[in-house]
Amino acid sequence: MPQQALITFARRLATQNDLSEVEQNALRNLPSYPAQIKANQDFVRLGDRVDTACLIVDGFVGRFRQSYQGLRQIVLIQIPGEIVNLSSVVLPRACSALQALTVTNILKIPHHALRAVAERYPNVAQAFWRESAANASIVAETAFNLGRRRSVSRLAHLIAELACRHERKIAGDGTQFSFPVTQAHLADALGLTPVHINRTIRELRERKVATVARGFVEILDWQALVSIAEFSPAYLDMPSAHRCIKPSPDFPPSPSAVVELGRAQPLCG
Amino acid sequence: MPQQALITFARRLATQNDLSEVEQNALRNLPSYPAQIKANQDFVRLGDRVDTACLIVDGFVGRFRQSYQGLRQIVLIQIPGEIVNLSSVVLPRACSALQALTVTNILKIPHHALRAVAERYPNVAQAFWRESAANASIVAETAFNLGRRRSVSRLAHLIAELACRHERKIAGDGTQFSFPVTQAHLADALGLTPVHINRTIRELRERKVATVARGFVEILDWQALVSIAEFSPAYLDMPSAHRCIKPSPDFPPSPSAVVELGRAQPLCG
DNA sequence: CGCGACTTTGACAGATGTCAAGGCTTGTGG
C-alpha cells in the first residue's frame, strides 16, 4: 500500500503537470523506505555517491555547501512534501550536502525506480525535470537574496518565501507556522552570523512585522513584510505565484542605485 | 546542414551521457535560428513566456534577478557552448532574466523540437535534465560565494570557475582567457559595488595572483588563486572535476569560525 | 581632437562581524 507522503507528492506533480491516472499511479507505487534523521545530522556529504532520493515526510532539511573551516551556507531549506535531492537521479555524485535541521522523517526512493518510471513515461520525466528546475529557481533567488539584500530584507524574504511554500499559496496577516530551527541555522541560511540574526529578528519584532521565537514564525503585517523583502512570488512554481504583489512605498530605495547599477534597459518599464 | 555549435553541443552531451549515434544525430539536427544580441541588452525579462532555448555561439550571457530599483544580481554567467535557458522547456515562464554582457551570437532552438527529441529518446531527456542540474549546481555555488566569502575570495572564485569551465579542465599558471565584461558587470555577478570590484581586482593584481584588465583575465599563480578562493571543482559536472585541489596553508581561516558555526558533524573528517 | 563610458582613487559612512559576558529555557536526575 502506498505511503501517504507519496500519494500527496504524486497528486501535486499530477496537478502541476497534468499527468494521467496511470502515470500518477506509477508515482504512488514507487518503492520507498522510511528513515528518521536526528536534528543537526549531515546525512549526505559533498561528493557522496547516492542511490536514493529523499521525500520529506516531516521536518526540515538544509541543502548546503561548506568551506574547509566549517563555514556553512544553506542554499535551500526544504520542507515536508518535497524531494530533497531529486536531481541526484541524473547527478548521483552529491554536489550539495544535506543536513537535517530538526528531527526529520523521510522516505527513501531508489534511483533505479525513479529512472524506470521516467523512462517509461516521458511526462513523468518532464515532471521530475520541472520539479528540479523549480528548486533551482528558489536557489537562484537565494543567491539574489545573499548578494543584494541587507540583513533585515534577507530575513523578511526568507519568512515570506517559507510562508508561501508552506501553504502553496500567498500568505497574509496572522499567518503562522512551525519552524523549529536555531538562530545559528538561520545564520547559515542567510549568510550572516548568529549574533546578527538575533539583532535582525529583534528589528522585525520591534517594527511589528513578524516574530520568530520558540520554533514558530508569525507574520504580523504581511504588506510590510513583502515591502521590506521586496518579495514577489513569481520565481515560485506555484499556481498563485503570479498574483501581483507590489511593494508599498514605505521602504524607499536609495535612488543612487538606479543610476549606479541599472545600466541596461529597465525591466519593469 | 547542422550548425557547428550544435555539433559541438551534441558531442559534449553525448560523451557526458553516453548517447547513441542516433540520439546524437537527433541533437545535431535540431532546428535552429541564429540571432545576435547587442551588449547590455536584456533579451529575456522576468516572467516572459519563452518558446525557444538559446545556445551561445560566442559572447557572454548573464542570468540575473533584479530588484524594483534596478539592483541586479547575476546568478550565473554563461559561456559559449552552453544553452542559456534549457530548463525553460519545462518552465516556460522565465524565472530569471537574461542579459547579454557582450555582443553575443546565439542559436535559438524551439521548445517543441527539444521536447519532441526528449520524448522520443529518454536518454536525451535525461541528458537535458542533467545539463540543467549541472547549471543549478553552479548557481548553488554562487549562493555560497555570495553568502560566505569576502570580496577577494569571491572574485578569485569566479575567476577560477570560469577558467575551468572555459577549457573544461582544471586551469593552471598562465591560463588566460578573454572576458570582455565591465567592472559593473562583475559587481552584479559578485554582489558588490563597482568601486569595490575595482579595489578587489587591484588587490589580486598586487598580490600577483591574477589580473583582470582590458577584457582579459590572466592567472599568474593558480595555487594562490585556488587557496584564496577555496576553490574545489567538485561542484562542476566535468570529467576532471574530482582531481583533488587542496587549499595551501597560506590563507589561514579564523579558527573561531569552526567553533561558532560548525556545530554539526564535520564533513571533511 | 573631443566625447562618453569606464576605471581609479580618497575620504568618510554604515552594515555586519567579532568577542565576551550574562540571562533564559529546557530537560534530567535527585
Place this chain on the structure above:
DNA sequence: CCACAAGCCTTGACATCTGTCAAAGTCGCG
C-alpha cells in the same frame, strides 16, 4: 518539586569590511 547543566538567546563595545560620494584619470571611438 527543586537544583543543575547544556545549549541557546541576548546584549554591548569595538573592529573590519563594504558602500557612498565625489573627483580625476584613462581608454576607445567617431
